[in-house]
Amino acid sequence: MKSGIKSDSFEKFTVIAGSIMNPSVQECKDGGRKVLGYTCSFVPEELIIAAGMLPFRIRATDSESAGRADDYFESANICSLIRHTFGKVLNSEYDFIDGAIVGGGCDGNRHILDNWEKSPAKIAFLDRLFIPHASNNLTAEFFLGQLSGLKSRIEGYFGVTITDEKLWSAIRLCNEVRELQRELYGLRLSDNPPITGSETVAVIVAGSSMPKEEYRDDLKKLLRELQEVQVPEKKYSARIMIVGPGHDDTSMSDIVEELGGLVVNDLTCFGGKVIFGSVKEDGSDPLKALADYQVLTRPFCPKNLSAHPVINKEVFDKSKEFKVDGVIGQVFLCCETWGGEIFILNKELRDAGIPLLRIERECTADSTGQLRTRVQAFIETISGGAL
């Protein structure tokens, strides 16, 4: 649903989020700046920025078919997000990147790298970053070692030096962006916010697809505009939070909002999880600050066995703070980690009297007819038939 925002910045974010290659990236490329793709939100963008490159989150925007990726991944048993993302790679839509870092979060994600290396789309710099599956000091220390190795390989391959000073500067920049993004999220605390959930997804997705400084400036401008806008009075039938894996597609938010609801918050890898908290800026080792943030602070993917209490707290806190009427737990078929997490959350939310609608779906928007029916029934139920 559209709120009717009139803003150049917002229009720009929408264009960027709705496609893979975009004018900002093209400008970087034309200016000689390299682009390093990454597949998982636990790959620290700060490291890439400090290397003088543009971090670009690899995604499956607007994919209608996994195409040749289904030769690599057995289509019935592998998450569609993985297959469609790799389909984009094989379809040459990521030919503009100069290298990629694949985060080893889930099993499917790990194998993007293996298959990429064996495919005609192979590029010279393809690296992996192992994501820890427990959060404690030892795992943070091991992750620090992984980051340090990755840093050296980036330096070696691209002939750059990533100094501590550059890392601190990138950390400050990304912290500032996260803070602005949280401010954007905060607008939906209101009963009648100037931006919808669907529109917010586009703003956040754009943040990992364009130069960070440019994004920060545009986001500041958008926030100013949103604060000044006169929002026409509108009554929403239900305030919804979406929880689940990374999804840049807005179809779920669109459905909720077309049906009269409002997505007021989320905990996904293209939303609440990437804007969470800040990297500490007062330490002596910036790489350690990044490792600690990723392993010990952020609400991790449920692939991490320490993640649940943090995810649970975040969902409950945000549900209360944003006056959430119901939660939609969105899981892609064959994603056991989120499937299990939503199963657990469902029990806990039920005990707390917060309704949860569990949706298992493909990542493409072509199954929205069925989704609409289920979401409609859910909204009707939690809003007491107020539609």
Place this chain on the structure above:
Amino acid sequence: MINVFSQLQMQAGKSLGGLCLDPQNASPGPFVLGNGDFFIEIPAAYGCSYSDLTITGAMGTAMPDASELIDKAIETGVESRMCTALKVACYYLEAGLVRKPDMIITSNSCCDSMDTLGNLMNTYKPWAEVPKFIMDAPHSFDEESYIYMGKQLRQAVTFMEDVFGRKMDWDRLREVCVLSNKQDQLLLEFQELKKAVPCPANPDFSRLGFAYDRWTGERISPQITDWLEQLISATEQRVKDKLGIEGITEKVRFLWQELAGTWPPVELWGRLQQELGAIVIMDYMSFGTLTPIDLTSEEAMFTSFGKRFLLEDPMNRQCLHTTDFFCNDILQIVKDFKCDAVIIPAHIGNRDTNSRLKVVREMCREKGIPCLVLGMDIWDKRYMTPETAFDRIKTFFETTGLI
């Protein structure tokens, strides 16, 4: 007359058949529950029961009422395409059928389904106060990773000591490791004997031996050593006599590139042997690369455990690492065990195998190794029935000229 192989099969089968919801490595001490097949030497030396809930789930799929059980597991509402064995384990847990442990130890190894089970165990409300220890298995196989894993295993021991208020007897742990090394050596000796053509004994004894040694109350006991020694002695004799598996004329040797599962060994492999002379010479439960535990120091011992955990546990070896590593194992097995073909069950719950099919197929084509991909559920025969699997394998052997 019952021959020695039948006796050995019955002996191990009796112990394994008793496993399911009871703690697998029963002992009078405290009960530790995990979601993986960990460092069994540690609970054995510490004198505690250790159960792997994954094995419990897998065993469930071998029960007479398996179909009903699997349906109930699906109804719990955990991810619908999750590995069936793990889904059954989740059901056992959610239905309150698993004995309450005194400690829980979980890790992400080896696959996403294991994580889900681990998360369910760690958040299961009736066990909220049970002490829990979580480990991170990295997807790498180098010395640094073994040391890291070893450190976590050492922390797990400290955690056990703190929870149970009793110290580990390090001399006892060494004794257990010596015996464990001996038994692993014997398992490897049997594996070596399987290289003979014709294969002298049912190759499935590797799997049986591994399970008997690691999952039963007799774990790492002199009884297992005796069992393995008898197995090797009888097999050596058949190699000397140039005899194959009794009653089988060996025509095809193939790699079953997956865990055995529950129904395939019972309802498929025997028929393939009997009717086609086609022998599963190796599967991924049987395939052992067991490096002896280094007993030179405590640190070396734990680094060895770490290495075993990451590299030598059957499923971890299959799932945690890169496709190149996975392909190298296939080629090595095909070469060493003189396999005529590779059959990839492509178990529906195995995301790792299902993410590698193109690369593996192409590698086999390039190397001239006939390869068949099935797409089955190794724990639920309703997905692809034994008859269908048999027909497809038979047709494959016929079309490739192997029979």
